[in-house]
Amino acid sequence: MTSPTITDVDLLIVGAGPTGLYAAYYAGFRELTTAVVDSLPEAGGQVTAMYPEKMIYDVAGFPAVRGRDLVQALVEQADRWQPTYLLGRRAHALTEEGGAFVVGLDGGVAVRAKAVLITAGIGEFTPRPLPAGDGWVGRGMVHFVPELEVHRGQDVVVVGGGDSAFDWALALHPIARSVTIVHRRARFRAMPATVREVEGLGVPIITDAEVSAFHGEPDLAAVTVTAKAGGARRLPAQAVVAALGFTADLGPIESWGLEIAHRSIAVDSTMRTARDRVYAAGDVAAYSGKVKLIATGFGEAATAVNNIAVALDPAAHLFPGHSSGD
Template sequence: MDAEVDLVIVGAGPTGLFAAYYAGFRGFGVAVVDSLPELGGQITAMYPEKAILDVAGFPSVKGRDLVSGLVEQAATASPSYFLDRTAQTLKTSEGGLTLGLDDGSRITAKAMIITAGIGKFSPRPLPAGDGWLGRGMEFFVPSFEPYVDKDVVVVGGGDSAFDWALHLEPLASSVTLVHRRDAFRAHQRSVDAVRATSVQIITRAQVTQVHGDGMVSGVEITVDGEPPVERPAQAIVAALGFVADLGPLQSWGLETDKRHVVVDSSMRTNLERVFAAGDITEYPGKVRLIAVGFGEAATAVNNAAVAIDPSAHVFPGHSSEGG
């Protein structure tokens, strides 16, 4: 199915959904493309039950609830969704652009905003090997139910590792967090919260072996300079982060730093009529937070407005102002 719209958005995560709403606020017809079959991007796919703590107005909000609100808000723009389809080709011209999808359909638009997270993900390998994936070892936790009354080992030192350890601790028989360094990448608030629970944190260590007969039943943990220690485990969460892969976007001629798309303060890329917002962008002082992505989405839409309609103003006025 082909479509012709004012603005096409590539990526249906939080930033893309807010961009869709804001495009509707500006009066533009919008289409949203995502390679995942559901709206919400990484949140829906990886951590719908996780509490998100860095969105303005929400001291704490579950991922799925945040996505639900964003979808409801975006619905006011009546966007056309192209889900479970990957943006493959891009042709730009003086008057617009054409986006080709992997199912053969095409979307013609006057401008584009790329909000596709950091592209396709490849999980970093667990030192003990990934042959146990799906047999007690997982890379993310979309549901907490499978971990009830189990001995869980979480591997990693970032926000996801600490968030999952904190959420699983009340449900699991035991939770052990293993990290290869003494220092953590997670927010100090999260580290302090986990330290206040029964979670055992083991640093300068790695999971060097996984044991079991078809399913995980235990692990070997090796601390630097010490002999290995055996520990029971029926579940392993390898929260080791991901290697960014921009996929087909790399063939479009976008300026990148290999992992992200370079933009200016207007969220413009080096390609005419192509903007970007959210985790995929890079510029001096960039901070990768959902809250920042929302602001970048509004900036991108407002600057794309001039490309869509040369008579439009970058700043349309506040949404709270009367007509």
């Protein structure tokens, strides 16, 4: 049996989303060598995979920033310290050898690290299904929009009532021929300010209703929307964005001896998990009062890395000073 190729670092970061990328920068600032692993082929995690063209409004210092631009800036920031990227590789078993962790990856590769920081977002995600859309993926139905231009001049129906549904409506409104939101409830989970902005654009919002049928051959041309109270209408649609959320699976990480509940990893105030020298930050980390924002993940990454630095070298200071200092 061929021995795996081993990469030796101080810190292994599992997840190359915004939190993981900022952790790579901050670990370099603390003079830790790092490797960043992600099952996706590009850095950026869910931002790159699901909404690279969408504008993000709640990152400090950016009145608005496109997803792909935020990722590019984070990669450039981390590049100062030359982290090792192992992308398109899933992390498997976590073992301990000689006081270090060894994590096996796809392709006969392994990483040996003194500490591990899990920033894997929601893990491996599966879109929640739209029953009427079975068989229509690739023929007009999508779950997210990597390229807005694909939908220029189209009639687009967005299904859902959360932030993603309303964000897609805002992003598509300037380029689509028409955008309509359909939601099965009368109340929305989206931020009220975003709902008001969409309403102010005159985007039709159909509530207490569902997309009950797709029509077209071979590609989508129209949908039927059926109200719970009865009655149906047919809408032109060359695209349906099923923004219904995702079910998550942490995959092999669930077998790493951590405290896991509701597909999240329990951490303390230092971001340490139930296993010594294994930390978590970002959406995957759970504690009382947690607010899942990209900005929150940045702060958690810095907290985790500073505590990791002390865990690896008890003589180190928890607070290293500001990066703007002399």
